Amino acid sequence: MAPWGYEKDNGPAHWHKDCPIANGKNQSPIDLINGEVKYDSGLKPLTAKYVPFSDAKFLNNGHSVQFQPSAGNGSELTGGPLAVKYNFEQFHFHWGNNDTEGSEHRVDGKMYPAELHFVHWNSTNPSFKDAVGSGGPNGLAVLGFFLKVGAENAALKPITDLIPKVKDAGTSVTVPSNFDMQAILPATLTDYYTYDGSLTTPPLAECVKWIVFKQPLEVSAAQMEAFRSVINRDGKPMGGNYRPPCPLHDRAVKTSFK
Numbered sequence: 001m002a003p004w005g006y007e008k009d010n011g012p013a014h015w016h017k018d019c020p021i022a023n024g025k026n027q028s029p030i031d032l033i034n035g036e037v038k039y040d041s042g043l044k045p046l047t048a049k050y051v052p053f054s055d056a057k058f059l060n061n062g063h064s065v066q067f068q069p070s071a072g073n074g075s076e077l078t079g080g081p082l083a084v085k086y087n088f089e090q091f092h093f094h095w096g097n098n099d100t101e102g103s104e105h106r107v108d109g110k111m112y113p114a115e116l117h118f119v120h121w122n123s124t125n126p127s128f129k130d131a132v133g134s135g136g137p138n139g140l141a142v143l144g145f146f147l148k149v150g151a152e153n154a155a156l157k158p159i160t161d162l163i164p165k166v167k168d169a170g171t172s173v174t175v176p177s178n179f180d181m182q183a184i185l186p187a188t189l190t191d192y193y194t195y196d197g198s199l200t201t202p203p204l205a206e207c208v209k210w211i212v213f214k215q216p217l218e219v220s221a222a223q224m225e226a227f228r229s230v231i232n233r234d235g236k237p238m239g240g241n242y243r244p245p246c247p248l249h250d251r252a253v254k255t256s257f258k
């Protein structure tokens with residue numbers, strides 16, 4: 001099979017050939033249907049403590065654009081549905097070629113123009129790779145934020161301003177050390193959906209505690225256009241790098257809000 005992607009000849013409908021778990025019962029993303037979720041008063045806010053990175057890269061890996069520190073620096077996530085501390089690994093984006101599509105999760109069938117994923121791994125594992133392979137839904141915790149078009153996002157501007165430098169697949173730049181990742185997050189991480197799922201790209205491992213925030217973040221039209229200028233390994237616009245929703249099967253989606 002050609003390396004996986006999002007085109008007709010290598011997109012999500014083909015992924016099961018290399019990753020049979022694609023047809024598993026705990027796959028992501030899903031459509032978050034408000035009439036079918038269940039409020040859980042035990043779901044408290046999350047706490048993300050992100051400390052500045054001295055040596056982080058922003059890169060185009062052919063499937064997304066991704067902020068990736070070279071090594072852990074003590075940035076961590078706790079609280080909410082999480083029983084232990086998770087270490088920050090990377091963040092990346094999924095987006096569409098127009099404002100009517102682009103997010104991976106949907107809310108009552110609605111797609112947002114983009115979705116931002118903050119990936120964290122369970123610190124009881126010796127490494128990130130072990131966490132991915134640890135089996136069960138507690139290996140990774142991924143925070144999902146919908147992006148909608150509105151005011152310019154000042155916290156994301158240092159990142160979206162770097163996009164022209166990573167237009168081509170396989171390119172990367174160093175992120176200025178004064179980049180404040182914490183500023184991207186809302187002040188309180190309260191209203192979210194959470195469910196047990198998977199990576200939304202190969203290897204599609206069912207190792208993810210998904211935490212998707214109800215309140216979208218805003219980015220400007222210019223910031224959305226920056227994403228749409230990114231090119232994939234085939235030299236085509238990367239927009240459309242989202243997997244369609246997967247069956248829920250017998251999973252429950254819980255909410256921290258009524």
Ligand SMILES: CCN[C@H]1CN(CCOCC)S(=O)(=O)c2sc(S(N)(=O)=O)cc21
Binds near residue numbers: 089132142199203
């Ligand atoms: C393009 C490959 N994307 C993967 C890469 N990683 C997994 C593979 O790791 C190998 C040890 S990952 O855990 O960083 C990760 S998280 C998500 S998502 N969209 O579900 O938040 C996809 C991916």
Ligand SMILES: [Zn+2]
Binds near residue numbers: 094117200
């Ligand atoms: Zn993702």
